[in-house]
Amino acid sequence: MLTLIRTRGPLGGTGRAGRLRRAAAVALAVAAAVPLATSCAAGTSVLDKDSLVIGVKKDQPGLGNLVSGRYEGFDVDVATYVAAKLGKQARFVPAPSSQREKLLMDGAVDLIFASYSITPERKTKVAFGGPYYVAHQDTLVRTGQREINNVRDLRGRKLCQVTGSNSWKRVKEERKIPVVLVPSASYSDCMADLRSGKVDAVSTDDLILAGYATAGTIIVNAPFSDERYGVGIRSGDIDGCEAVNKAITEMYQDGTAKKLLQKWFAKSGLALNFSVPQFEGCG
Structure with missing residues (x-):
């Protein structure tokens, strides 16, 4: 909150010059306060949340699928693991492909785990933790x-x-x-x-x-690209991103990633990778 204090001396006086000096001082104080408020808003991190709203797919079997009122799939299980490592409860909401950036930028979700490939274009709007898998x-x-x-x-x-x-x-x-x-x-x-x-x-x-x-x-089993599945996170949340990456590393180190990949895709015949992916970086 900005408080104005009446003073005597250089800013005092009842003439036109005094009024101009006081107006200039107020303008400077307001200008100094605005960046502080903006900085605080931009610095909000997932680590400051009591619980997390996480966007997932609701119609992708094996990754994110809404079945009898419950979300299930590899992305959902990974999101649950990461949230637990951050000490947070997770609540899932649908994140269609066409709305993922908007959901993050509007603050409707805190994180997105929705077969969300990391691309240069998307990185101009949001940030990414991970990847947690390379498809x-x-x-x-x-x-x-x-x-x-x-x-x-x-x-x-x-x-x-x-x-x-x-x-x-x-x-x-x-x-x-x-x-x-x-x-x-x-x-x-x-x-x-x-x-x-x-x-x-x-x-x-x-x-x-x-x-x-x-x-x-x-x-057809003729792959032709690498698709790095990232964790969508609002731009500027470096602390949250680094915490997400630490959780993903632990998921591979303790064997959870291998268990989840086999749980959902062992019958597919795909060659699955159980090594920690190379992270994108949070800077």
Whole structure:
């Protein structure tokens, strides 16, 4: 709170000069106070919270899925572990791909564990702890589509495009493969479109595909990128980010990461990595 004190001397006087001096002093005091208030607001850390609101997916089997009113999956289990290491209770809310940055920037969530790949573009808006796993982009097709053996075979075919996801960009923009994009709101909708024949393929992280793969679909097992799953956190929370990274390190060191990966993906046939990923850095 800013307190003004009447003084005599240089700032005193009843004439015009005195009034101008007093006005200038007040303006300087207000200007000095504003950065302090802004700094305090920007410095709010997840470590200062009594409990954490964590954004996860609600429709990605194996990663984040809402089943009978409860969230389950690898991302949810990792988030629960990290929150416990921070000494916090966790409450989960849905974080669709198209809303992840906004949820963090608006303060609607404290952390995001939602197959959230770290990219330069996203780092201009939010910060990242981790990664807590490095997945690889692959392609899912209908069983019997033997002519599709890798991402290059998608030329001229219909590819599902999820709003807010970067996966389609790695196919059409980065690798210049001329696919026909078919917009969709989520990967669960993509799967329905794949089964119905509306699209020919779904291409995204192999852990996401592993959760969706069912009878009638198959992963081509031709990975072509590294997808670093980061913990979304508000920019400037360096202490919180470093605490998250410490928790992730402990998760790999005590064997929890291996148990969780095997719990959710052992049956997928994917080659899983049980080593601590190289962290992004919190500075």
